[in-house]
Amino acid sequence: MSVHSAPARRGTNLPRVGDFNESVVLEAIRRSANGMSRVELARATGLSAQTVSNICRRLLDRGLVEETGKQSTGAGKPRTILTINPVSRFAIGVHLDPAVVTYVVLDLEGRVVEGLRRPTPEVVDPDQTMAEIGESVGTLVERAGVEQDRILGLGIAAPGPIDAAAGLVVDPPQLAGWVRVPLRDHLADATGLPVILDKDVTAAAIAERWAGAAANTGNFLFFYLGTGSGMGIVVENSIVRGASANAGEVGGLDANCTTRALVEEAVATGVLDASHTTTSPHASEQSLQVLTGLAEQGHVGATAILDGWAGRVARGVAAAATLLDSDLVVFGGPIWPQLSSWFLPIATDVINRSPFVEKMHPTTVTETALGADVGAIGAACLVLDRTLSPQPESLMFS
Amino acid sequence: MSVHSAPARRGTNLPRVGDFNESVVLEAIRRSANGMSRVELARATGLSAQTVSNICRRLLDRGLVEETGKQSTGAGKPRTILTINPVSRFAIGVHLDPAVVTYVVLDLEGRVVEGLRRPTPEVVDPDQTMAEIGESVGTLVERAGVEQDRILGLGIAAPGPIDAAAGLVVDPPQLAGWVRVPLRDHLADATGLPVILDKDVTAAAIAERWAGAAANTGNFLFFYLGTGSGMGIVVENSIVRGASANAGEVGGLDANCTTRALVEEAVATGVLDASHTTTSPHASEQSLQVLTGLAEQGHVGATAILDGWAGRVARGVAAAATLLDSDLVVFGGPIWPQLSSWFLPIATDVINRSPFVEKMHPTTVTETALGADVGAIGAACLVLDRTLSPQPESLMFS
Numbered sequence: 183m184s185v186h187s188a189p190a191r192r193g194t195n196l197p198r199v200g201d202f203n204e205s206v207v208l209e210a211i212r213r214s215a216n217g218m219s220r221v222e223l224a225r226a227t228g229l230s231a232q233t234v235s236n237i238c239r240r241l242l243d244r245g246l247v248e249e250t251g252k253q254s255t256g257a258g259k260p261r262t263i264l265t266i267n268p269v270s271r272f273a274i275g276v277h278l279d280p281a282v283v284t285y286v287v288l289d290l291e292g293r294v295v296e297g298l299r300r301p302t303p304e305v306v307d308p309d310q311t312m313a314e315i316g317e318s319v320g321t322l323v324e325r326a327g328v329e330q331d332r333i334l335g336l337g338i339a340a341p342g343p344i345d346a347a348a349g350l351v352v353d354p355p356q357l358a359g360w361v362r363v364p365l366r367d368h369l370a371d372a373t374g375l376p377v378i379l380d381k382d383v384t385a386a387a388i389a390e391r392w393a394g395a396a397a398n399t400g401n402f403l404f405f406y407l408g409t410g411s412g413m414g415i416v417v418e419n420s421i422v423r424g425a426s427a428n429a430g431e432v433g434g435l436d437a438n439c440t441t442r443a444l445v446e447e448a449v450a451t452g453v454l455d456a457s458h459t460t461t462s463p464h465a466s467e468q469s470l471q472v473l474t475g476l477a478e479q480g481h482v483g484a485t486a487i488l489d490g491w492a493g494r495v496a497r498g499v500a501a502a503a504t505l506l507d508s509d510l511v512v513f514g515g516p517i518w519p520q521l522s523s524w525f526l527p528i529a530t531d532v533i534n535r536s537p538f539v540e541k542m543h544p545t546t547v548t549e550t551a552l553g554a555d556v557g558a559i560g561a562a563c564l565v566l567d568r569t570l571s572p573q574p575e576s577l578m579f580s
Numbered sequence: 581m582s583v584h585s586a587p588a589r590r591g592t593n594l595p596r597v598g599d600f601n602e603s604v605v606l607e608a609i610r611r612s613a614n615g616m617s618r619v620e621l622a623r624a625t626g627l628s629a630q631t632v633s634n635i636c637r638r639l640l641d642r643g644l645v646e647e648t649g650k651q652s653t654g655a656g657k658p659r660t661i662l663t664i665n666p667v668s669r670f671a672i673g674v675h676l677d678p679a680v681v682t683y684v685v686l687d688l689e690g691r692v693v694e695g696l697r698r699p700t701p702e703v704v705d706p707d708q709t710m711a712e713i714g715e716s717v718g719t720l721v722e723r724a725g726v727e728q729d730r731i732l733g734l735g736i737a738a739p740g741p742i743d744a745a746a747g748l749v750v751d752p753p754q755l756a757g758w759v760r761v762p763l764r765d766h767l768a769d770a771t772g773l774p775v776i777l778d779k780d781v782t783a784a785a786i787a788e789r790w791a792g793a794a795a796n797t798g799n800f801l802f803f804y805l806g807t808g809s810g811m812g813i814v815v816e817n818s819i820v821r822g823a824s825a826n827a828g829e830v831g832g833l834d835a836n837c838t839t840r841a842l843v844e845e846a847v848a849t850g851v852l853d854a855s856h857t858t859t860s861p862h863a864s865e866q867s868l869q870v871l872t873g874l875a876e877q878g879h880v881g882a883t884a885i886l887d888g889w890a891g892r893v894a895r896g897v898a899a900a901a902t903l904l905d906s907d908l909v910v911f912g913g914p915i916w917p918q919l920s921s922w923f924l925p926i927a928t929d930v931i932n933r934s935p936f937v938e939k940m941h942p943t944t945v946t947e948t949a950l951g952a953d954v955g956a957i958g959a960a961c962l963v964l965d966r967t968l969s970p971q972p973e974s975l976m977f978s
Contacts, residue, residue: 191608191970193601193627196594203591210589228977229591343940352940401823413903417822422815424905425799426940429815434899434936435833501832502903505811507822538832542741542750542824572589574972579626 192579203229205572207237208266211247212290212570217265219253238264245270246290266290272328273569274336274375275562276315277382277555278302278365279516280356280409280463281441284555285318287326288562290570292393296326297555304462306359308351316372335376336369337564339385339557341410346427349379356409356442356463378564382406383430384421385560386514386550387414391421392563394552395512402510404550405499406430407518407525408557409463411439413499417506437498439491441466441517447491448473453483467517474520488524495525496532503545504538514550515557522549590977601627603970605635606664609645610688610968615663617651636662643668644688664688670726671967672734672773673960674713675780675953676700676763677914678754678807678861679839682953683716685724686960688968690791694724695953702860704757706749714770733774734767735962737783737955739808744825747777754807754840754861776962780804781828782819783958784912784948785812790961792950793910800908802948803897804828805916805923806955807861809837811897815904835896837889839864839915845889846871851881865915872918886922893923894930901943902936912948913955920947 210226211218218226224234241247241264248267252260268291277284285298300318303311319336341354349366351357366379380388387404390396396404400419406412412430415422422429432438445466448454453476458469476484499511511533513525530547550556608624609616616624622632639645639662646665650658666689675682683696698716701709717734739752747764749755764777778786785802788794794802798817804810810828813820820827830836843864846852851874856867874882897909909931911923928945948954 191604191625193604193625193631194597194975195627196597199592199594199597206589206591227589227591229593233591345940399823415904417815417820417827418818420816420818422820422904424815425797425907426905428940429903429905431902431905431936434895434902434934497832501899504829504832505827505900505903506813506820507824507827507829509823536832538829542743542826574975577592577972577975 194577194579198577198579202572202577203227203233204237204240205570207234208241208246208570209572211241211264212266217250217263219261219263221261223264268293271332271334272326273334273562273565274319274322275339275385275558275560275564276319276336276369277339277385277557277561278315278341279382279557280341280354281467282516283315283318284516284558285322286555286558286562287322287328288559288566290566292559292563292566294555294559295328296322297558298322298325301464304464308360308363312363312365312368312372316369319369319373330374333375334569335378335565336373337378337380337385337561338365338369339380339382339561339564340365341408342381342383342412342431343426343428344379344381346379346423349377354410356440378568380561380564381412381428381430382408382557383412383414384423384427385414385564386556387416387560388421388563388567389552389556389560390414390512390514390550391416392566393559394550394556395548396510399510401506401508402512403499403502403506403508404512404514405495406557407439407513407515407521409441409466409516411437411495411515413502415506432498432502435498435501437495439495441470444473444487444491445469447487448484451483451487453481453487470517470520477524485524488521489528492525492528493532496529497536499529500533500536500538503533504536508545509543510546510548512548512550514552516554518549519554592975592977596975596977600970600975601625601631602635602638603968605632606639606644606968607970609662610664615648615661617659617661619659621662666691669730669732670724671732671960671963672717672720673737673783673956673958673962674717674734674767675737675783675955675959676713676739677780677955678739678752679865680914681713681716682914682956683720684953684956684960685720685726686957686964688964690957690961690964692953692957693726694720695956696720696723699862702862706758706761710761710763710766710770714767717767717771728772731773732967733776733963734771735776735778735783735959736763736767737778737780737959737962738763739806740779740781740810740828741824741826742777742779744777744821747775752808754838776966778959778962779810779826779828780806780955781810781812782821782825783812783962784954785814785958786819786961786965787950787954787958788812788910788912788948789814790964791957792948792954793946794908797908799904799906800910801897801900801904801906802910802912803893804955805837805911805913805919807839807864807914809835809893809913811900813904830896830900833896833899835893837893839868842871842885842889843867845885846882849881849885851879851885868915868918875922883922886919887926890923890926891930894927895934897927898931898934898936901931902934906943907941908944908946910946910948912950914952916947917952
């Protein structure tokens with residue numbers, strides 16, 4: 183038996199501790215409903231009064247927080263309340279779905295300050311699409327009226343597989359011609375901003391954690407339904423990205439629910455006529471609208487297709503929830519609003535009745551409160567998360 | 581959209597940094613093949629020469645490391661080499677499988693100093709079984725000739741579900757009468773040692789990381805085959821335990837391969853006669869030996885049963901490997917040695933040919949090098965991991 187040879191973990195030192203503690207204080211202020219006094223901050227973070235005082239001074243100097251009032255405590259002098267200054271910094275999020283590109287500007291409280299939506303160009307030319315994305319980001323920032331030096335960065339959520347280290351979109355099933363495309367560096371050049379690239383499903387899960395339904399748990403799954411589908415996974419407060427940042431593929435769970443597959447089944451069973459035979463992601467989405475419209479009118483065949491897919495997805499989600507001991511499942515994504523009325527009741531029922539869902543605790547099934555923009559909001563949250571959240575790993579020398 | 585209200589992350593300070601850096605240095609020495617000089621340690625950990633020197637002094641004082649030679653570097657005076665003193669501390673591991681209880685004493689290099697195996701008592705009386713386990717630990721320590729004050733603690737690996745916070749075995753399918761049994765506290769009382777309780781599959785994965793095949797990856801799955809089956813999951817260097825420390829259930833993946841299910845299928849298909857109808861975990865294991873013996877002699881029906889289960893398990897593992905972007909799958913557990921010659925080639929083939937296994941990197945399929953003791957070794961590694969490894973979370977105030 184030999185001991186192993188993975189790279190040694192690195193040590194830490196005082197300057198790194200200082201940066202970390204600053205993030206801890208900022209996060210405590212940001213998360214509080216009505217701001218916090220220095221005394222409350224010291225109690226919440228475990229830091230000394232002196233350390234909290236120094237950190238607050240730096241955060242005030244940088245404009246990230248404000249003194250917004252006094253809190254009377256009966257005896258003694260009133261305490262000054264610190265709140266986040268939500269419009270002191272912003273992040274941009276871009277969500278590239280094969281059918282639609284969504285853009286948002288987010289403030290520090292996770293509010294959408296400005297948004298934009300454009301059909302994904304139906305050209306097999308990533309350069310042209312990237313140029314359009316760059317232009318749209320410019321339009322977005324102009325409309326938002328936000329100064330460039332207040333923008334922390336740009337996050338981009340793309341369909342997998344991606345090469346996270348190199349910033350490439352590798353070869354997604356429904357983005358024709360996108361083979362190892364350097365989307366991250368292209369957008370960095372086009373916008374002059376620091377850019378982070380991640381998978382759409384991962385971004386959606388981060389959105390839910392920052393600003394959505396996953397407030398009170400560190401163990402949840404986000405089932406994403408767009409042109410493709412997949413899962414964003416959070417375990418013990420950490421996003422699961424895996425060996426190559428491509429975690430979240432659900433094909434092996436028989437839960438890969440794509441717009442194309444739904445429409446193809448409808449054509450194959452005669453629910454939709456042959457004119458709906460899928461050509462592009464955008465055409466698929468329009469055909470799906472016809473399919474869900476039929477189901478809304480009570481069409482038996484259309485309803486059966488949606489119910490069948492809802493059941494398969496739910497069984498896959500139940501398998502993953504048991505494997506990972508999750509206590510919350512959130513559904514969302516660009517086509518979720520069209521599917522929710524069929525999928526949500528079936529998914530809730532199947533997951534709760536699954537003999538494999540852990541008996542130790544209930545599993546809550548819900549849908550995102552962030553709407554169809556969840557991918558773009560998540561992309562912006564990638565920036566907020568990396569820039570502002572305390573990251574224990576950041577303590578170690580790199 | 582409201583920001584969320586999970587408990588605030590806590591800050592850190594200098595004493596915690598000191599403890600963390602000490603763990604970092606100890607781990608670097610422990611992992612090195614032939615020891616390290618102080619200069620090499622400073623380079624590997626990023627710590628200053630002075631910090632490394634102070635930490636080495638403390639580790640020498642506590643006997644955890646030794647100065648074992650000089651390294652000539654050409655110019656200048658030779659450097660003193662520090663190596664781990666493997667027999668300065670020990671950990672005890674106990675693996676409770678419904679058929680067999682395995683005990684080991686492990687040294688700091690993960691070597692088994694002493695081992696013991698006892699059939700699990702076939703009584704519906706956890707108190708009696710716990711008393712026997714306590715006595716066996718006493719026997720083990722006596723045989724090993726290890727002083728009590730050199731034992732860091734005792735780890736126990738049990739079938740799930742468990743209540744990790746309370747230290748309970750909750751109600752495992754094949755341990756009759758074990759309903760919310762306080763196994764952790766009972767063994768702490770019986771042995772006077774600090775005790776950690778975790779799931780068998782989780783312990784096995786930790787063993788593989790400390791002393792086995794998972795040396796060079798932070799993203800792997802351990803498929804455990806004992807009286808029951810399940811998966812130990814490591815993602816980005818962290819063990820995945822989930823909301824209630826019960827991660828790893830594979831029933832939803834249709835990969836729940838139990839000794840009982842194998843034998844029942846053999847009886848149902850006439851491969852084994854009715855005398856093998858399962859009664860106890862121990863009897864099932866003996867029947868399984870008959871079944872694998874028949875397969876070894878070329879019995880078609882016996883082979884078909886084993887091949888069928890191998891395929892189902894492999895498909896479940898492939899689904900999980902894609903979901904979690906793992907690049908290594910390790911098989912092992914108490915009954916793995918009996919099944920390996922059928923399962924390993926089929927699993928390797930199915931996982932590598934799976935259309936869902938990630939195209940970004942190959943997925944290696946292998947078996948544990950730790951043998952049938954992997955659960956007990958893992959239980960002891962729970963202690964080593966918590967006591968000696970650098971834990972970034974330990975930096976934060978609790």
